[in-house]
Amino acid sequence: MNPQITAFIEGLPKVELHLHIEGSLEPDLMFELAKRNNVEIPFNSPEEVQAAYQFEDLQSFLDIYYQGANVLIYEQDFFDLTWAYLLRCKQDNVIHTEIFFDPQTHTARGIAFETVINGIDKAMQKGREELGISSQIIMCFLRHLDQDSAFETLKQALPFKDKIIGIGLDSSEQGHPPEKFKEVFEAAIGHGFLTVAHAGEEGPATNIHNAMKLLGVSRVDHGVRCVEDSGLVKQLIADRTPLTVCPLSNTKLKVFENMSDHNIVDLLRQGLCVTINSDDPAYFGGYMTDNFMAVAEALPVSLEELQAFSLNAIEASFISDEEKQRLVDLVTRFSREFLA
Template structure:
């Protein structure tokens, strides 16, 4: 299949995106637009100069720029505009359901009210759901380079909003710098979130070791592992992931951009998939890493020689791994099955 045909096939695949940081969808053009709207100076002379800065050596070098970019988000309208821009791209890529991570601590630490963050993002999600039928959930993520107490403080600030946003806010995540911030640092806050019946996910096994994946499962009791590509370093863990069909929300272009792999052809996604792991493809922070979810499918398919059947399996995995109720999930799986026939 030539590239245009493969791209069209991938865009048509009904799919879910499960690993997407909404702050990571801020394209340089929108950063400049929001900076001007909010009368903020940014240390780049042009869109091109900012985009040229997206040459990362590791996760931390990306995070430094990521947090700087997020500083232009001030008002409810800013968060709304950012979210709508992502949802338009997701729809064009065949996404029928998105589970979106957001980092309130990135904003509250700058004096932006958590109510503002929720209101802007949720308004966009609800409008798109009403207009197009594309469903979405929010996963409020704690920053792991900050303390567990700060995570507790964030949860306390957010909980009064739960009833108001219970149609979209269903889960808790853990992201930011992995090295030096093991899962057990957040054991108590995740235990509390489990008591509150939130769905739980955590980043593990991106730059951190396979042991972080095991600890995310055993200490944090998460249902999905975000990234998880280092799991192969522990054969017993791999057997467990395959046996229990623990979803791995893999982000190939992110792994390439952050030097987790030196070349996409070296990525272990196809190997994990062919061993029977519940692998999904996602875009992570697409404005910074060179592609939204469709481009991640396309680039990975070309680099690793994925078949149409394997691409269909990846799309099915994404739908089966999402947090939608069973009846809604079956509707989306039926659309995928109709597409694959």
């Protein structure tokens, strides 16, 4: 790849809006926590775990993802997991991140909601103080479970409302459309939470439309199948509804066969507010810099377009206008100095 593009990507200040903290559990840490907590996992070495990360689709990934989460038991485990991710953020010049977590994955195993949120939150505080990385957290409902379970999770979250910026929807999209969670999202909005939802990854463009209409989402996670509906594309452009796209994840899960088939640059050129994110980086082969590099290697993209991904992410973030301006200034200053 062009060395200028490589250097630009490495130095570019980045903002991540689509990251599942449980999906940043690297094989080495999985083994360390399994040993520390005396949890049996069906692998004999970190290398064996890595070898198992060959997925045919979203479900084959989720099966192993939930197994890996079993090693997370104590507040310290959630702290260690989040801190390891934030260190990677520092390495990749990520200046702000909005992290997803899946409480039901843990509460179903008897782990208290408070254990999960406090461990993650303490690491985020340390990241702000020691690494200069701002962060927020979004609680996701698992869509393969029923809405009653989501309501129970919302109830558990309310005492920690000051720590949670928004509500999301993740897990298996097939067979679990947005309308299944309409009432719980209405309740969450009533409590003052912002909302986002995974839609249009494996599911059809209708899911994107319904996530916007029925769940009141501020942004759409993935959303790459919006191209199936030209009217929807026009609406996304007109409303500046952000899409948090995850290139390496999309190719690893066969949403696109190869990165050269990905529509992310085309969507950007059409005027959509698309962003680059890492999704579940431990499982999909890369964090933020890796995702930017993969796009730039496979698709013709200019430095200005790479910068636009960062500027779009700032625009789409859940921070104040004043903080957005500060981050925009950082990105534009970097680009100006780089090109000088």
